[in-house]
Amino acid sequence: MIDQPHFGRRLRTLRQERGLSQAKLAGDNMSPGYLSRLESGARPPTPKVLAYLAEQLNVPVSAFEGPARTEGAPTEDLVKAVTAPDSGDGNVSALLERVAHDQADLSLPLRWLALWSLAGLQAESTWREAQLAVAQELLKTADESGVPELRVRSRVLLSRLHRSIGDMKAANAFASEAYADAIQHELPKADVVRSLMVLISTEAEVSRLPDALKHVTDLEKLSQDASGALRVEALWTASSVYVRHGNHAAAATCLAEALELSSSGDDLKLWMRLRFAAASLYLQMHPSRLAEAQQVITEVEPALDLIGTSRQHLEFRTIRAHALFQAGELDAARALCAEIGSEAEDLEFRDKVRFEVLANLIKIVSGQVEAGVRAIEELAREAHEASNMDLAAEIWKSLAETLASVQSSKSA
Numbered sequence: 001m002i003d004q005p006h007f008g009r010r011l012r013t014l015r016q017e018r019g020l021s022q023a024k025l026a027g028d029n030m031s032p033g034y035l036s037r038l039e040s041g042a043r044p045p046t047p048k049v050l051a052y053l054a055e056q057l058n059v060p061v062s063a064f065e066g067p068a069r070t071e072g073a074p075t076e077d078l079v080k081a082v083t084a085p086d087s088g089d090g091n092v093s094a095l096l097e098r099v100a101h102d103q104a105d106l107s108l109p110l111r112w113l114a115l116w117s118l119a120g121l122q123a124e125s126t127w128r129e130a131q132l133a134v135a136q137e138l139l140k141t142a143d144e145s146g147v148p149e150l151r152v153r154s155r156v157l158l159s160r161l162h163r164s165i166g167d168m169k170a171a172n173a174f175a176s177e178a179y180a181d182a183i184q185h186e187l188p189k190a191d192v193v194r195s196l197m198v199l200i201s202t203e204a205e206v207s208r209l210p211d212a213l214k215h216v217t218d219l220e221k222l223s224q225d226a227s228g229a230l231r232v233e234a235l236w237t238a239s240s241v242y243v244r245h246g247n248h249a250a251a252a253t254c255l256a257e258a259l260e261l262s263s264s265g266d267d268l269k270l271w272m273r274l275r276f277a278a279a280s281l282y283l284q285m286h287p288s289r290l291a292e293a294q295q296v297i298t299e300v301e302p303a304l305d306l307i308g309t310s311r312q313h314l315e316f317r318t319i320r321a322h323a324l325f326q327a328g329e330l331d332a333a334r335a336l337c338a339e340i341g342s343e344a345e346d347l348e349f350r351d352k353v354r355f356e357v358l359a360n361l362i363k364i365v366s367g368q369v370e371a372g373v374r375a376i377e378e379l380a381r382e383a384h385e386a387s388n389m390d391l392a393a394e395i396w397k398s399l400a401e402t403l404a405s406v407q408s409s410k411s412a
Contacts, residue, residue: 007045014059017130022039078114112154116153152187152195155177155178206389209244239258243281248286252289272303297319311347314344314346376398
């Protein structure tokens with residue numbers, strides 16, 4: 001059954017998940033104004049419109065249907081949604097959204113669970129603006145519930161999302177609140193460790209490195225006997241801080257232990273994500289550990305072909321472009337950067353900026369010095385305005401080193 005206003009909310013969510021504007025979705029067969037009225041609930045959809053929109057969004061018409069209005073249906077639907085694999089056609093997401101917004105018939109903790117599950121489905125497939133909207137509703141529900149675990153987990157998620165879009169002040173604030181709440185209420189170790197990891201990451205990026213290093217010491221103690229995956233993530237977090245501190249020996253030690261603990265047979269997704277991180281960190285060391293980075297890149301490629309999402313393929317290509325540049329394979333690095341092009345907009349803020357810096361360093365080395373320098377200076381200002389002082393410092397350092405290298409080549 002198709003009804004408003006549910007149809008309008010569902011239509012907007014599906015459109016935003018795919019990164020489409022109203023004009024793009026409307027195409028040549030309807031006006032953006034009409035689509036806007038459909039989304040607002042002001043107009044009911046006709047069967048012809050339903051079929052057209054379902055085709056444009058690559059979902060069945062049933063993805064727009066409202067929930068059955070029977071006694072106990074929200075809880076039953078929630079159980080069905082969280083225990084079913086997403087078939088890829090949007091039905092599980094649609095079901096979770098309906099349940100999450102049926103406030104009258106669902107307790108706050110269960111509504112939080114619906115939102116949490118929806119956020120998990122969105123993690124690899126939607127634009128971060130849509131993820132933020134769900135996460136903000138998640139936090140509101142958690143605060144209303146009064147359950148400390150839900151409050152902490154919601155803030156950890158929001159911290160990660162704000163960090164991914166470059167809003168470091170908000171990311172650090174949510175991380176600080178999560179960690180303080182976890183400590184105050186003596187929550188399970190896993191909650192304390194996860195909140196501490198996001199706090200450390202944001203502290204390092206807003207140039208509070210002494211605080212981050214102090215917390216890394218706490219993290220290593222807390223995670224010493226943690227489960228495999230949690231220990232791996234803790235070591236990964238510690239290594240990233242050590243790289244920023246310039247303690248590359250400690251970073252390499254943490255990475256080596258994390259890589260040894262991580263098994264593709266236990267969690268292939270974590271195994272792959274860790275190797276992405278390891279390759280990137282090896283390349284950021286001074287001097288870079290290019291051989292180790294190339295080894296990890298080669299190791300992870302078969303798994304990427306097997307289970308990698310489009311976003312992970314993009315991230316992998318940007319890491320490879322950095323490696324090609326550092327290996328002196330300028331033509332290959334330039335070609336790969338050109339191939340990636342505007343796709344880089346889908347990267348997280350830090351990765352996107354570092355990729356754009358790389359593209360302009362290639363310009364400088366290729367002789368387009370003035371244009372490359374001007375673009376990199378703008379990127380450094382962008383990082384500074386986002387309160388990501390660590391990234392800004394990295395950008396200036398890369399620019400200085402590349403200019404010195406170019407000058408040295410000219411002198412020779």
